Each structure stands twice: as C-alpha cells, then as structure tokens.
Amino acid sequence: MKAKFYPLRTLFFTLLLTFSIAETTRAQAIVLSTSDRTTGQDGSWTNFGNRFRYTIYVTGPLDMVDPRVVCPVPGGTSYIAGSTTINGAPFPDLPGGIMPFTTATPIPLPASSSPYDGVFIRFEMMITANTGVINNSAVLTGTNFSTVTSDPTTTTIRPSDDCSLKFYSLTTMYSPGYLPPAPTLYWPYQFIREVNFNTGGATTLVYDGKNSIGYEYDASLPTPAFNSLPANNVLTDATAMAMQTGSTRLYFVNKPISGVPADLCYYGTNPGVNSGNPSAFRLKNQPLTTNTTSLITRMTMDTQGQGYAITDDGLEFIRFTADATSVTVTKRGALVDDISNGSNSVLLENGGDIVCDGSGNLILITFAGKVYKINNAANDNVATWVYSIPNFPSTGCQSVAIGPDGTFIIGGRYLNVYKYTLSTNAFTQLTATGGFASIDFASCTMPPKPARVAVNETPTAPLNAEVSARVLPNPFKKELNLQVQLTTAENVKVRLVDFYGRTVYTTTRQMGAGTNSLNLSVPGNLSAGIYVVDIWAGNNHLLQKKLVKQ
Numbered sequence: 447m448k449a450k451f452y453p454l455r456t457l458f459f460t461l462l463l464t465f466s467i468a469e470t471t472r473a474q475a476i477v478l479s480t481s482d483r484t485t486g487q488d489g490s491w492t493n494f495g496n497r498f499r500y501t502i503y504v505t506g507p508l509d510m511v512d513p514r515v516v517c518p519v520p521g522g523t524s525y526i527a528g529s530t531t532i533n534g535a536p537f538p539d540l541p542g543g544i545m546p547f548t549t550a551t552p553i554p555l556p557a558s559s560s561p562y563d564g565v566f567i568r569f570e571m572m573i574t575a576n577t578g579v580i581n582n583s584a585v586l587t588g589t590n591f592s593t594v595t596s597d598p599t600t601t602t603i604r605p606s607d608d609c610s611l612k613f614y615s616l617t618t619m620y621s622p623g624y625l626p627p628a629p630t631l632y633w634p635y636q637f638i639r640e641v642n643f644n645t646g647g648a649t650t651l652v653y654d655g656k657n658s659i660g661y662e663y664d665a666s667l668p669t670p671a672f673n674s675l676p677a678n679n680v681l682t683d684a685t686a687m688a689m690q691t692g693s694t695r696l697y698f699v700n701k702p703i704s705g706v707p708a709d710l711c712y713y714g715t716n717p718g719v720n721s722g723n724p725s726a727f728r729l730k731n732q733p734l735t736t737n738t739t740s741l742i743t744r745m746t747m748d749t750q751g752q753g754y755a756i757t758d759d760g761l762e763f764i765r766f767t768a769d770a771t772s773v774t775v776t777k778r779g780a781l782v783d784d785i786s787n788g789s790n791s792v793l794l795e796n797g798g799d800i801v802c803d804g805s806g807n808l809i810l811i812t813f814a815g816k817v818y819k820i821n822n823a824a825n826d827n828v829a830t831w832v833y834s835i836p837n838f839p840s841t842g843c844q845s846v847a848i849g850p851d852g853t854f855i856i857g858g859r860y861l862n863v864y865k866y867t868l869s870t871n872a873f874t875q876l877t878a879t880g881g882f883a884s885i886d887f888a889s890c891t892m893p894p895k896p897a898r899v900a901v902n903e904t905p906t907a908p909l910n911a912e913v914s915a916r917v918l919p920n921p922f923k924k925e926l927n928l929q930v931q932l933t934t935a936e937n938v939k940v941r942l943v944d945f946y947g948r949t950v951y952t953t954t955r956q957m958g959a960g961t962n963s964l965n966l967s968v969p970g971n972l973s974a975g976i977y978v979v980d981i982w983a984g985n986n987h988l989l990q991k992k993l994v995k996q
Contacts, residue, residue, distance in 0.1 A: 474506035476586040478517065478596040483570060489601050494576040494749065498523065502547075502567040502584045502596070505556050510588050514550040515567060516918060517584035522575030522603065522804035522894025529570040537567075545569050549919035550587055550927070574749050575804020576691060577605045577850040578893030585918075587927065593963055603804075603894075605850070613641040613847050613889040614696060615648045615857070616684045617882035619656065634683035635885040638696060638713055643849050646863030646876035648884065653713050653726055655681025660726040661719055663771050670771065672719045672727070680711055680726035684885060686745035686799075688753055690768070691890035697753060697768060698886075699734060699742050707733035710766070710773050732773050734764050744800040744810065749892050754808060754822070756781065756800060760793045763827050781820070782827045786978045786990055790831035792818050799846035801854070804892040811835075811856065813842040830992075835866065835873065847887035852894075857884040914988065915981045921994035928964045928981070930957055936983040942968065942993075943978045950977070957983070968995075
C-alpha cells in the first residue's frame with residue numbers, strides 16, 4: 447500500500463497559492479534613471495555634446511492588461527535614432543527616427559521578460575543645450591490599474607564655455623546722463639557692450655564702431671585677403687546681432703546705405719590680423735538679403751553654429767552658416783501662421799527679437815510682447831502663438847536674451863530693461879546702472895527650453911504645479927488620455943477643432959481638486975489629419991495643443 451503524503455501536498459498548494467497571490471497583487475512601479483555615456487558617470491551632471499542615456503525599469507503583476515510606457519525626449523537633447531532597446535534587444539523607432547516611447551507604447555509583461563525581474567527600456571540622446579537643467583519623468587498606463595508616474599530625474603548641464611554665461615548688447619553712445627532730444631535726433635547703434643543679466647546694465651565697452659578701425663575680407667581679389675578700413679566703416683548702424691557658440695563671434699547686420707544691401711559683419715579675432723586682437727570684420731559683397739526695404743531686426747544662432755534671421759515684416763526667414771571669411775545663405779521664405787493662432791498673426795507683428803533654446807526651437811517675442819514659437823526642426827516656417835504678455839510696457843521689445851534658468855531679459859526703447867519668466871508670468875523692471883539704449887541682445891546661452899515653451903504644447907495661460915493640463919498620446923488613433931491638475935473642483939471643458947476651425951468633439955466633465963485622469967473616445971468617423979484641442983477649467987484656459995490623428 448502506497449503512503450499518502452497529504453500534509454506535504456497541502457503545503458505545496460498553499461505555497462503555490464501564496465506565490466500566485468503575491469505575484470498578482472504586486473504593485474505596478476516605474477523607475478527612471480540616468481547615466482552619462484561619455485564620462486561613465488551617473489546622470490546628475492553632463493556637458494554639451496555628451497552622449498546620455500535614460501533607463502526605465504517597470505515591474506508589476508501578471509494580470510496587468512495592456513501596459514504601456516510613455517517618456518518624452520526632454521528639451522535640450524537630440525534623440526539618437528536606433529538607440530532604443532527593451533531588455534537588451536533593439537526596439538524599432540517610430541517613422542522618421544522618432545523615439546518610440548514618446549507616445550504610449552505597449553511593453554511585455556514583466557513576468558514574460560526572463561531572465562529579468564521586470565522590463566528594462568533604454569534610449570540615448572546627445573546633449574544639445576549648453577547650460578541649464580534637464581528634468582524628465584516616465585509614465586506607466588494600463589486598462590486595469592491607475593496610471594503610475596516615476597520620480598522625476600534632474601540633470602545639470604555644466605556651462606560649456608565662457609560664452610554660455612555672457613550677454614552682449616548693441617547700443618547707441620548715449621546713457622542716462624547723456625540722452626538725446628528724442629525723437630528729433632537719431633543716434634546710430636555702433637557700440638557693443640557687455641550686459642549684466644541680473645541688472646540689465648551695459649557698462650563694459652567691448653567695441654566702439656564709431657572710433658575704431660575695422661577690416662574687410664575681399665574674396666574677389668586674386669589672393670583673397672583682409673584689408674584694413676578706417677573707423678566708422680564696419681559697425682555703422684546695426685539692426686540685429688547674434689553670437690556663435692564655439693567661435694564666440696558676434697555676427698551683426700547694418701542698415702543698408704544708399705540702397706546697397708548690407709554685408710554680414712562680425713566682431714571677433716583672426717590670426718594674423720590686427721596682431722590677433724579682437725576687431726570688427728566685414729564680409730565684402732556677402733549680404734544675408736538683398737532686401738533693402740524691410741530690415742533684418744531679429745537674429746540668433748543655435749548650438750550647432752547655424753544662424754537665423756527674420757526681416758521686420760516676417761516675409762523673409764533666413765538660415766545661414768558663417769565662418770571667418772564666408773557665409774552660405776538659405777532663403778526659407780515667409781513665416782507661416784499656425785492654424786491655432788486665430789487673430790494672432792505673426793505677419794501682423796514687427797520688431798522684437800528671437801532666441802534659440804537648447805532644442806533648436808526659435809522663440810520670437812515681438813515689439814508688442816507677443817510670444818511665438820517656431821519649431822525649427824520641422825523646417826516648415828510655422829510660427830505658433832504661445833502667449834501675449836499682459837501689461838506689456840509701451841516702450842516695447844527690441845532686444846531679447848535668454849538666461850541659464852530659462853528666463854528672458856527684454857530691452858525696449860531707450861533705457862528700459864525687464865526680466866520676464868513665462869512660467870510664473872513675473873515681469874519685473876530692472877534697475878540698470880550704466881544703461882544704454884539697445885537695438886539687440888546677443889548670447890550663446892541655450893538652456894534646454896524657456897519655461898513652459900515646450901515642443902507641441904502651447905499653454906494659453908501660465909501653468910504651474912497647481913493648475914495644469916496634459917493630453918496623450920500624440921499622434922492618437924481612437925482615444926486620448928487627459929490629465930488635469932486643479933486646486934479646486936471645476937467643470938472642465940474639452941473641445942477638439944479640425945483644420946477648418948470646426949468643432950468636431952466637445953465634452954464637459956466635473957473634476958475635483960488634485961490630479962484627474964480621464965480617457966476620451968473621439969468620434970469613430972474622425973478622419974486622419976491635424977486637430978487642435980482646447981481645455982478650459984471654469985474660466986481658466988489651460989491648454990491649446992496641436993494633435994495628429996492617425
């Protein structure tokens with residue numbers, strides 16, 4: 447007769463049941479970590495040009511249904527196509543070399559990811575900002591559990607060189623103690639001065655175009671060479687200026703004289719010229735534009751040294767590549783209004799200035815204080831209205847520079863200098879000592895992004911940690927996930943508008959204080975194309991964002 451080991455069998459099934467319960471009740475978790483692949487260190491610090499990695503680690507029970515992960519490629523970086531892996535195996539990019547987890551993408555269940563006790567996702571990018579801080583987080587979603595967000599990561603970018611912390615101004619000769627009887631007397635902008643970003647003061651004279659000699663590079667000579675020019679012949683009356691990272695040259699353009707297009711000029715050094723000391727140089731017969739009626743009044747450069755210039759009427763958007771002796775110009779045509787701009791047309795604006803962030807986006811602040819974002823990576827000239835700065839001073843905007851923390855300094859007519867933070871809408875006049883009337887600021891400071899000017903996300907009012915809205919995924923197919931943070935309970939209205947301005951979907955939901963998440967099913971007959979989503983909480987306009995329906 448065989449012995450029966452009922453106690454052992456009972457113990458076995460008890461252990462199996464205990465393991466199963468523990469496995470199915472294990473909480474979902476997502477962890478985001480960083481590392482600098484160039485230095486081999488963790489990702490707390492990095493440098494411009496370094497290779498950088500994000501690692502996402504996901505754990506959870508066997509019964510997770512349709513787990514998906516989304517993690518943006520943060521501003522100030524450029525995704526390295528083909529670098530994404532799951533548990534060490536290559537994972538395909540989205541069309542166009544886009545990082546696949548920028549939209550909610552399915553992942554395998556952790557239990558099926560042997561030999562790993564979880565799912566490891568890795569992707570890499572190059573650091574394109576040269577100062578500032580990069581923040582990021584990852585999100586885990588599914589149909590049978592609440593959305594889980596990782597703790598945020600913070601990476602500080604060490605300033606790449608002196609230029610990333612220096613600011614310059616194109617000024618007239620007059621200061622608070624020497625004002626001309628404006629507007630009857632005009633004073634040309636012939637002086638480059640260093641600017642204190644904290645006070646707005648421009649006390650240190652860098653170059654005096656009125657009284658200093660300059661040089662001209664003539665490529666038409668049998669042996670191209672630099673020739674000296676008398677004073678008052680290079681920096682004659684500038685309208686825009688930009689600083690090139692790496693070379694630290696300050697490129698500028700003057701007003702045309704007697705209908706002759708103005709050549710591109712720069713302030714910098716050339717070995718063997720002027721004993722290697724800094725001076726001003728003109729590239730003879732090498733203008734950015736032959737247009738002599740609408741002047742170039744906005745000018746900047748990106749982290750790769752590419753230059754961008756826009757005429758005052760917005761009808762010429764110019765990209766250029768320049769070195770010490772030549773310039774290559776690409777005419778990109780007129781700026782184009784985004785379909786969401788409404789009555790805020792960039793072509794009806796003038797003046798102001800442009801700056802470039804560490805992601806290559808161009809930010810235009812017009813004379814009247816309207817903020818536009820030009821998604822330069824798209825190469826489509828589209829300018830999206832972001833925000834109109836309230837109570838903007840009548841002195842207007844002529845000069846803009848961006849600081850390491852994403853704040854702006856804005857110079858208006860005469861001596862007015864302001865500091866503006868878009869995220870908090872803080873607008874403060876600086877008490878500059880040694881102020882000078884400025885036509886343009888220049889710096890190669892390029893932080894990850896100005897506060898709240900995110901790619902493809904356009905807040906119509908300043909957002910903060912208490913009140914905000916987010917919509918995922920983008921592109922979308924049938925459903926949208928809406929995440930809204932509120933301080934008090936509100937009726938939240940969501941409206942989807944098509945290319946022609948027609949409302950194709952609308953809904954109103956009551957949401958409470960705190961974090962709210964809502965899945966929305968859009969109409970099944972909605973055709974593929976571009977749409978704009980509007981989100982209101984009571985009387986607060988939280989978000990206006992362009993979406994792509996697949």
